[in-house]
Amino acid sequence: MRGRARGGTMGLSAADVVGELKVLRKGRAIFTTPLADRVGPALRSTCGILEDDDTVSMRRKLTDRLRPLVESLPDDLKIALLAAFALDERARKPFYQERVHWAAITLDRDDRTVRRRIDEGIQQVAALAVAPAGPEQGPRYPSRSWHTEELRVTLALDQPVAEAFEFRRVIADIDEIDRLDLALSLPVGAESGESVRESDLDVDVFHGGVLTRRVMESSDRIGLSLRLPEPLRRGDRHEIGLRFRANIREQRYVCVPRHPCDLFDLHVRFGEKVPDRIVRLEKALRDDRRDRPPHGAVLRTDDAGEVHVRFRHLAPGFAYGIRWR
Incomplete structure (x- = not known):
């Protein structure tokens, strides 16, 4: 007991x-x-x-x-x-x-x-x-279907191919949510003129559903559809675990949420190859992500060559994460 x-x-x-x-x-x-x-x-x-x-x-x-x-x-x-x-x-x-x-x-x-x-x-x-607890409040940004209560990402850049583990807890805001429409933006250098290919990204589902669709949504954004084990009713929580592997061609890693997100927690491991400058990006416009030189709050790695940032109340369509050079 x-x-x-x-x-x-x-x-x-x-x-x-x-x-x-x-x-x-x-x-x-x-x-x-x-x-x-x-x-x-x-x-x-x-x-x-x-x-x-x-x-x-x-x-x-x-x-x-x-x-x-x-x-x-x-x-x-x-x-x-x-x-x-x-x-x-x-x-x-x-x-x-x-x-x-x-x-x-x-x-x-x-x-x-x-x-x-x-x-x-x-x-x-x-x-x-x-202070007395007030009435329970929903996410800061309105949601028409579901929102992310917590997103935790660990990214290792000291591997032959960059690898990220993503653990996400979502909340249904309406009944009968049976799929999650997810997306990942892969950085591509603007000066290269290249576009991301669907084959550039490997995705493994560790728990929480079945990946049923992958589609290129833009030159650097791959859409993913995850079928849930059973439909969610309004207020239900559900957790998923994914692993991504991809060649990161531009020096940034950001989350650009499609749905509201209450918390985004990001660990990035550079290992021995620590960049000269690492900055925090918060509520950046899509075009702002590629500004030169990078500007924002300067971050320093710890003795293990890692940085840790946390964001709350992410607005859909804006970028949150880090850039380095």
Whole structure:
């Protein structure tokens, strides 16, 4: 039998959460081991942490609860808090002061200013955490059939042929959804004058349906139709897992959703061949994807030669992802 969360939501105040967040940010923050001694009843209650949860489960629940709240803040507070709690992979340093200094460099501010930003951000996150839940809201962009609740892609560019694993959770917005119309844009250098061929893309379905159709929709976009195991009714969720292999001829990887997408999480592994410049693309027009030189927020790889970006509330028809040179 699963345990219960310590404490309850009755009487939970923002001040309770503020106090516990200030304790959590010390040392390695969410990567402290063991984590149980750092997490008090207020955070256990608001994050749904149970008495018998281990450190890995507690860390996951803290991350799942805190990250969306932090990412809803203005950019300066967001960066400061992502560093404070070691939620940003680039700021996973063993000491709080080191993470403060990383945020100061990133924001081009001094350490004292960043510490004030962190305190301000903690106040706002705590208020959001204890705010009464409003009525459930649908996706930010309207959907006529289905939308993606979560899309997670891992792309390995250090292979002989670029390979991507895609895991997607969709929600039906009407009854009798029996197929998903998917598409993938393969980058082709504009200067080459080439077009993508259907044979340039290998697709394997790992779970969630049967691939029934492939068609060229444009010079760089291949449409895919996936028949589901059984029709979905409105509100039903369904998960699919795909593997793509393709020769990427232009230095970018983007998602251009046809249907609304609540979350797009992208890991890209460059390995030893790290580009000189990697930038983040967010809500870019199709023509913007090929601008020279690439512009946008500059990204840095970690020690494994990887970058990680996350996007929320993707608008259909716009591009989200990364470019490099």
